[in-house]
Amino acid sequence: xxxxxxxxxxxxxxxxxxxxxxxxxxxxxxxxxxxxxxxxxxxxxxxxxxxxxxxxxxxxxxxxxxxxxxxxxxxxxxxxxxxxxxxxxxxxxxxxxxxxxxxxxxxxxxxxxxxxxxxxxxxxxxxxxxxxxxxxxxxxxxxxxxxxxxxxxxxxxxxxxxxxxxxxxxxxxxxxxxxxxxxxxxxxxxxxxxxxxxxxxxxxxxxxxxxxxxxxxxxxxxxxxxxxxxxxxxxxxxxxxxxxxxxxxxxxxxxxxxxxxxxxxxxxxxxxxxxxxxxxxxxxxxxxxxxxxxxxxxxxxxxxxxxxxxxxxxxxxxxxxxxxxxxxxxxxxxxxxxxxxxxxxxxxxxxxxxxxxxxxxxxxxxxxxxxxxxxxxxxxx
Amino acid sequence: xxxxxxxxxxxxxxxxxxxxxxxxxxxxxxxxxxxxxxxxxxxxxxxxxxxxxxxxxxxxxxxxxxxxxxxxxxxxxxxxxxxxxxxxxxxxxxxxxxxxxxxxxxxxxxxxxxxxxxxxxxxxxxxxxxxxxxxxxxxxxxxxx
Numbered sequence: 001x002x003x004x005x006x007x008x009x010x011x012x013x014x015x016x017x018x019x020x021x022x023x024x025x026x027x028x029x030x031x032x033x034x035x036x037x038x039x040x041x042x043x044x045x046x047x048x049x050x051x052x053x054x055x056x057x058x059x060x061x062x063x064x065x066x067x068x069x070x071x072x073x074x075x076x077x078x079x080x081x082x083x084x085x086x087x088x089x090x091x092x093x094x095x096x097x098x099x100x101x102x103x104x105x106x107x108x109x110x111x112x113x114x115x116x117x118x119x120x121x122x123x124x125x126x127x128x129x130x131x132x133x134x135x136x137x138x139x140x141x142x143x144x145x146x147x148x149x150x151x152x153x154x155x156x157x158x159x160x161x162x163x164x165x166x167x168x169x170x171x172x173x174x175x176x177x178x179x180x181x182x183x184x185x186x187x188x189x190x191x192x193x194x195x196x197x198x199x200x201x202x203x204x205x206x207x208x209x210x211x212x213x214x215x216x217x218x219x220x221x222x223x224x225x226x227x228x229x230x231x232x233x234x235x236x237x238x239x240x241x242x243x244x245x246x247x248x249x250x251x252x253x254x255x256x257x258x259x260x261x262x263x264x265x266x267x268x269x270x271x272x273x274x275x276x277x278x279x280x281x282x283x284x285x286x287x288x289x290x291x292x293x294x295x296x297x298x299x300x301x302x303x304x305x306x307x308x309x310x311x312x313x314x315x316x317x318x319x320x321x322x323x324x325x326x327x328x329x330x331x332x333x334x335x336x337x338x339x340x341x342x343x344x345x346x347x348x349x350x351x352x353x354x355x356x357x358x359x360x361x362x363x364x365x366x367x368x369x370x371x372x373x374x375x376x377x378x379x380x381x
Numbered sequence: 382x383x384x385x386x387x388x389x390x391x392x393x394x395x396x397x398x399x400x401x402x403x404x405x406x407x408x409x410x411x412x413x414x415x416x417x418x419x420x421x422x423x424x425x426x427x428x429x430x431x432x433x434x435x436x437x438x439x440x441x442x443x444x445x446x447x448x449x450x451x452x453x454x455x456x457x458x459x460x461x462x463x464x465x466x467x468x469x470x471x472x473x474x475x476x477x478x479x480x481x482x483x484x485x486x487x488x489x490x491x492x493x494x495x496x497x498x499x500x501x502x503x504x505x506x507x508x509x510x511x512x513x514x515x516x517x518x519x520x521x522x523x524x525x526x
Contacts, residue, residue, distance in 0.1 A: 130391050130400075131422055132478050134505055136452055136460040145450035146468060153448070153488040198451040244422070246468050246476040251448055 006094040007230035008087075008378065009223040010039030010216035011340045014107045016329045017180055019210040024054060025065045027107035031214035032066060039216040040225030041101055048072035048099035050086040051106055053333050062105060072099040079367020080280050081238065081259075083215075083335035084374035088236035090217040100222055107212030108331040116208050116332070127244060138197065140282065141205065143245045143369040145197035148285040150251040152199060155300035159199050161307060162284040163190035166203050166326050168311035169281060173323025175313070175353040180209050181327040204284040206324075211331035213340050231346045231378050234269070234360075237262025238374035245369055252300075255373035256293035256364065263362075263375035264295070271296045274377075275358040276345045277317060278338040280366035281324040287311075290364050294375065318355045321345060335365035335374070342378050391502050395423050398437055403503040406496050408440040410473055421475035442494030444469035444508060446486050447476060459499070469508055480507040 012034035014027040022030070028051070036042055049070040055061040058075020062068075072093050078085050083104060090102040110116050123129065128139075137143065151157045167187055173179035185203065193202040223230040239258035242248040264270065271294060279290040288302035296317060297305040311319040322328040322341040329337065342361035344350045360379045366372065390400040399422075402409040410419045411427075414436055418429035426433050449467035456462070465481040469492060486492050492508035499505060 124391050125393050127396075127422060130396060133457065134391070134499075134502075135466050135478055135480050135507075136456045136462075136464055137466045137478060138452060138454065138456040141454075142450055142452060142456075142466055146448040146466070149450055149488065150448035194453075195451075196454050198453070200450075244478070246478045251468075 003095040005220055005381070006091045006217055006233045007220060007223045008215055008233065008339070008343050009218050009226040009230040010035035010037070010041070011343045012038065012214050013178065013337065013340055014212040014214075016178055016211040016331075017209050018112055019109055020112060024107040024109055024212075025062065027109075027212055028054065028062060028105040028214065029066055031107065031212060032103055032105045035214040035216045036103070038227050039218065039223065040227060041216060041218070041222065043067055045101045045222070046070065046103045048090060048093060048102035050074045050090060050102060050104040052077050052082050053106065053108065068103070070099075072102070078238065078240065078365070078372040078374060080282060080333050080335045081365035081367035081372040081374040082333055083339060084236065084363055084365035084376045085238045087215075087217060087233060087339065087376045088238055088374060091233050091236055094217065094219060100219055102217040103214065104217065104336065105212070105214040106333060106336050108333070109210045110332045111208050111210045131246070132244060137245070140369045141197050141200065144283040144285055145200045146245055147251045147289070147370055148199050148283070151285065151288070154252060155303065157288070157303035159191060159201070160187050161303035162199070162204055162288065163187040164306045164309070165281070165284040165287045165311065166190045168306070168309060168315070169320040169324040169326040171312045172321050172353055173327035175351070176323050176328055179323040179328040180207050181323070200283060200285070206282045206326050206330040206334070209329040209331055211329040211337065213336045215336065215339055228349075229347055231343045232381055233376065234379045235263040235265070235267030235377040236375065237266065238372070240372040242371055243369065248370070252289065254289050254293050254366070254370055256290050256366070256375065259373040259375040260294035260364070263377050267377035267379070269360060269377060273360050274362050275318070276321060276342065276355045276361045277319040278321065278342045278361065278363045279319055280334060280338065280364055281320055281326045282330070282334070282366065284326070286366050286370065287320070289370070290366065294362070294364060313353065321350065321353050321355060333367070335363070335367070338363040338365065339376065346378055346380065395425060399423055400503045402437070402439075403496075403506065406504065408442055408494055408506045409437045410440050410471070410475060411435040412438045419473040419475050421471070421477055440494070441472050443472045443511065444492050444494070446481065446488050446490050446492055448488055449481060467508065477506070480505070481509065482507050483509040486510045
């Protein structure tokens with residue numbers, strides 16, 4: 001089957017950090033304009049729209065705001081993994097001839113609005129309210145803490161090993177002028193930060209910031225006028241496992257087992273081919289499990305794998321190169337910004353934090369309560 | 382089937398039998414009459430064989446701690462931190478999220494059912510160290526028999 005290839009032809013971040021002079025919609029519009037300009041396209045060219053967490057009915061409010069009446073729309077709710085899944089879906093839609101120019105956009109002001117809640121169940125008849133929240137389990141923090149505790153019990157993973165991931169993220173953030181947290185930290189700093197849900201410390205947990213971004217996915221023909229080199233989508237995959245944490249079949253195996261297998265098979269690559277990895281880092285344990293489930297190391301070996309700065313600048317597997325959700329920005333659904341960073345690394349425009357000769361990049365989204373995963377492999381023709 | 386009386390129950394018609402039994406300190410699971418599989422939380426079909434005929438049976442109340450975390454931040458008004466949230470694997474097979482109370486058991490330890498009363502809602506099944514269990518894994522194995 002000879003499917004026409006699809007490309008990411010434009011990327012942009014919205015304003016980041018604390019944003020007081022925008023609405024979410026205006027942030028997304030500014031980023032969309034920048035990404036489309038980079039792609040050599042305009043709002044008039046967009047015939048497919050992808051977003052979520054921008055208000056009721058997903059794409060509908062954003063579409064109106066941007067003046068887009070798409071012939072293909074998708075507001076799939078996979079949490080932090082939604083945006084890598086949108087790439088997957090846009091790729092399939094382009095393959096099937098259902099669209100030519102897909103705009104993926106998102107913005108959040110969760111920091112300035114103080115809208116982040118740990119008690120997400122407002123209706124006490126939901127399964128979550130009956131069987132989780134009534135026990136005081138904070139979401140998603142408590143769910144990830146239970147996963148980390150089980151991984152430690154089963155494989156001997158240590159808090160120091162998890163801390164290595166936060167330290168690696170921060171060491172990249174030091175080189176990113178847009179990062180929220182840029183002061184260098186050590187493993188000891190993470191260990192001495194407040195325990196909030198054992199075994200997770202404050203510095204094992206991502207930031208809460210405003211932010212977002214936009215991506216343009218299109219065909220080779222439409223990407224021809226792009227201002228910068230378009231990056232090819234080589235593979236994509238997604239999956240999900242559970243919502244209630246007690247329903248997760250194995251706390252140490254995530255949906256990345258399936259999403260990674262699908263994406264890597266489509267791209268015809270193995271983990272050894274990956275030059276730069278952008279794994280979702282809502283928590284340090286999120287990264288550790290992604291490394292195992294995507295096949296960068298064996299099950300249970302993630303702790304030893306991240307030791308010695310392997311993910312940090314100069315390490316064997318450059319990962320979290322923006323500084324990640326742990327140190328750069330985390331606007332609620334961080335997956336879109338993983339893709340922005342992956343594209344910039346492949347274009348060689350990541351400045352001080354550029355990974356030399358990056359040819360294959362993987363963005364891996366994780367959402368919900370370690371519920372969902374979606375993996376995208378990007379590269380050049 | 383008559384309309385279930387949901388007054389004072391936190392759930393929905395499918396979970397109401399669980400909460401009614403909880404009022405009497407009985408932890409109820411569903412068991413498939415066709416394949417014998419146990420399941421929790423309740424659903425209108427068997428997740429193992431997809432059969433529709435399920436019966437309610439009382440759990441033994443014995444379980445093993447699968448994972449746990451000490452919550453050190455305030456989450457809900459009625460539970461001031463710190464407290465322990467855990468996932469336990471019931472001897473019948475299903476897992477549930479719960480609290481560990483009393484002398485704190487470790488992951489892998491054997492635990493038994495007790496109940497936490499709530500002012501306006503049915504009591505919650507929570508777990509404590511199994512009486513006579515030293516916490517060692519060999520003891521736990523014996524306890525499982």
